[in-house]
Amino acid sequence: MLRHTKRDSSFRIREDSWMARMLCIAVDWSGNRTAKGQRNKIWLAKAEEGNIVDLIDGFTRDEIIVELMGVIEGREAIAFGLDFAFSFPQWYLECRELPAVRDLWKLAGNHGEQWLAGSTWPFWGRTTGIYRTLPKNLSDQLQFRQTEREHIGYNPQSVFKLVREGHVGTGTIRGLPLLIRLRDAGAPIWPFDAPRSDIPTVVEIYPRLFYGDKVTNKDSDASRISRKCFLEKHYNNLGPYWRKIMVNSPDAFDAGVSALHMSLCVEKLRELKQETQPPTSLEGRIWYQPIP
Numbered sequence: 001m002l003r004h005t006k007r008d009s010s011f012r013i014r015e016d017s018w019m020a021r022m023l024c025i026a027v028d029w030s031g032n033r034t035a036k037g038q039r040n041k042i043w044l045a046k047a048e049e050g051n052i053v054d055l056i057d058g059f060t061r062d063e064i065i066v067e068l069m070g071v072i073e074g075r076e077a078i079a080f081g082l083d084f085a086f087s088f089p090q091w092y093l094e095c096r097e098l099p100a101v102r103d104l105w106k107l108a109g110n111h112g113e114q115w116l117a118g119s120t121w122p123f124w125g126r127t128t129g130i131y132r133t134l135p136k137n138l139s140d141q142l143q144f145r146q147t148e149r150e151h152i153g154y155n156p157q158s159v160f161k162l163v164r165e166g167h168v169g170t171g172t173i174r175g176l177p178l179l180i181r182l183r184d185a186g187a188p189i190w191p192f193d194a195p196r197s198d199i200p201t202v203v204e205i206y207p208r209l210f211y212g213d214k215v216t217n218k219d220s221d222a223s224r225i226s227r228k229c230f231l232e233k234h235y236n237n238l239g240p241y242w243r244k245i246m247v248n249s250p251d252a253f254d255a256g257v258s259a260l261h262m263s264l265c266v267e268k269l270r271e272l273k274q275e276t277q278p279p280t281s282l283e284g285r286i287w288y289q290p291i292p
Contacts, residue, residue: 022048022266025071026081026205026258027064028251031170035060043252046077047259050235052242055256057249065178069185072200079269080182081205081258084175085159085168086189086284089145092122093282101192101282102180109177116173118162125163134161145283154208156286191275191285201272203287207254210261210288217250227253235260265289 023046030041038060044067046054059067071077087093087101098104114120118129122138125131143158162169179189179202187202188195195201211217211234215226228247231238238246238260246253262269268289275281 022263023053023077024048024079024081024259024262024266024269025068025077025200026207026255026262027068027083028207028255028258029083029171029175030061030251031084031172031174041251043249043255045252045255045259047256047263050237050260050264052238052256052260055242055245055252057252061174061178065181068182068187068200072182072185072187075199077200078266079262080187080200080202081262081287082175082202083205083207083254083258084171085145086176086179086192086204087145087282088159089142090279090282091142101284102183105176105180108173109180112173112177116162116170122160123162123169125161125167125169127163146279147283147285151206151209151286151288154206154213156206188274190272190287191280194274195270195272201269203269203272204284205258205262206286206288207258209286210257215253217253219250223250224248230257261291264291267292 026045026047028041028043030038032038032041039058042059042061042064043055043057044059044064045052068080071080087104093101093104096104096107098107108115115123116126118124118126118131121131122135122142123129123131124133124135124138138160143160144152144156145159148156148158157168159169159172161167182202183189183193186199188199189202208217211230215230216223217227224247227250228243231243231246242256246256275285
């Protein structure tokens with residue numbers, strides 16, 4: 001397993017109390033089918049008070065969950081940010097007679113690979129499937145959750161879209177069943193669960209909200225320049241080791257910027273409350289707060 005990691009020796013968990021902990025963890029996720037593909041794409045970033053303390057690649061999805069479960073057991077962090085959708089639009093759960101989001105997570109575990117074949121409406125995009133293009137009866141209203149419509153200016157993608165640039169469907173479908181493992185380990189999954197004061201809360205993130213549309217986060221020279229300029233402007237105190245990794249890798253950049261942003265909003269993360277009313281109680285919500 002290849003990992004790029006360098007720990008900051010000055011970082012310490014100062015006290016064994018929730019209010020003293022400032023560590024935030026963000027994961028740039030991948031729906032890739034193969035272990036090799038996952039290890040090439042998945043990055044985990046740890047940040048405290050606007051500084052990266054660890055930035056690691058080389059995980060499979062299962063390995064990243066095991067890593068996070070170890071953090072849960074050690075009560076080491078305030079929150080985890082995972083880069084995939086935690087649910088589907090409310091109408092889908094109602095049509096499938098799923099009374100709670102955990103039922104959707106179980107359904108995805110049982111039928112997700114079938115959905116990914118692209119022959120089950122409303123999932124679309126696979127060239128080998130029946131629904132190779134956006135189905136005509138899948139309107140914008142049906143494609144998106146409320147939380148995605150709230151951020152439509154940042155070009156969020158539908159969970160039902162399985163291919164092409166920016167798609168989140170594959171990562172979501174393969175990620176949903178793993179939320180059960182984190183919840184069963186004791187971590188609240190926001191906004192479905194009430195956050196606790198003694199254990200990390202798991203939140204859904206959309207990294208583009210943290211850096212906007214001026215960064216073209218691709219594997220190109222122009223994108224590397226845009227990442228470099230963003231980090232120089234907003235995180236000028238970032239160490240050169242971390243800066244180089246984040247400039248050269250769009251996936252490391254997504255994980256790193258997400259963790260940095262979360263680490264500067266810890267008080268807001270501590271204030272999170274459970275949502276009990278639909279659609280949010282069924283659809284979930286992308287976590288975002290402007291940096292104070």
